[in-house]
Amino acid sequence: MTNKGGVMTSSTQEIKNMKLISHHDLNGYGNIGEGVAIHKTRDGRRIFYMAHVAAPKDITSVDVTDINNPKLIAQTDLEYPHLRSNSLSIVGDTMLVAYQSTDHNQPGTGVGVYDISNAEEPRRIGFWNAQGPQSKGCHCLWWVDGEYAHLSSGTPDSRPTNSKDDQFYVILDVKNPSNPVEAGRWHFPGTQEGDSAPPLARHPQFDAGHSLHNANVYPDRPDRAYCAWKDSGVVTLDISDKSNISMLANVNYAPP
Known part of the structure; x- marks a missing residue:
């Protein structure tokens, strides 16, 4: 990718069957990560929201209604330099943002709830706090039904037996955006203090931890969560009773 007169261009060796529009x-x-979403405003504009994976910036929004002429309309700052905005989701005029810290027990971690009805001025209207002695906050969130967000997160009371296992499945009830509350959680047996199951085996070479990366729940199967669990593989959970979650299936490729 090269810059010629302010225009980004690429050789045919770098791009095949694609064209840079703008x-x-x-x-x-x-520094944009996996947190991206398009929001269609009430006046018909298309706003592209992006989460930054390192300070100082939090969220950037760009008007891409005219795809040939993107316009930055808002850019916000993180509250603390140790935070990153890992992930975001939008339903209607509400946006959720996941906040993760560089170390345990640092302030600002959790999930922010924002009113984005005015695209130029996103406004925080709620917050779920995930700060705790063994928590780095929320890594990833999935929210599509407007009611329950599905998180990879630590919690204020979580006590992992290994610090690499510090993020697990949390269901967040956001029906009241100003007061999001936990509705359920599930971790691999053996990864938290007090579990009756023994600690899980560690990967001999590449120990990424038995922690959740992301969980997806689709509207046509709201009773199932499909989870990517790093060193514990792919997991399907029964979440029909959010206060009593159980594992239905686990396919584990680690170690290979």
Whole structure:
């Protein structure tokens, strides 16, 4: 990728069967991760929201209604330098943002709830706090039904037996956006203090931890959570009773 006269161009060796339509440098803050979503405003605009994976920026929104001429309309700052905005989801005029810290027990971690009805001025209206002695907060969230968000997160009271197992499945009830509350949780038996199951075996070479990366729940099967669990593989959970979650299936490829 090269810059010629302010226009980004690529050789045919770098891009095949694709064409660069437009580019915006986000005021020099291009550290965007997996947290992206398009929001269609009430006046018909298409706003592209992006979460930054490192300080100082939090969320950037770009008007992409004219895809050939993207316009930055808002860019917010993180509350603390140790935070990152790992993930986001949008339903209607409400946006959820996942906040994770660089170390345990740092303030600001959890899930922020935002009113984005005014795209130029996103406004926080609620917050779920995940700060705790063994918590780095929320890594990833999935929210599609407007009611329950499905998180990979630590919690204030979580006590993992290994610090790499510090994020697990949490269901967050956001029906009241100003007061999100936990509705359920599930971790691999043996990964938290007090579990009757023995601690899980560690990967001999590449120990990424028995922690959850992400969980997806689809509207046509709201009683199932499909989870990617790092060193514990792929997990299907029965969440028909959110206060009593159980594992239905586990396919584990680690170690290979």
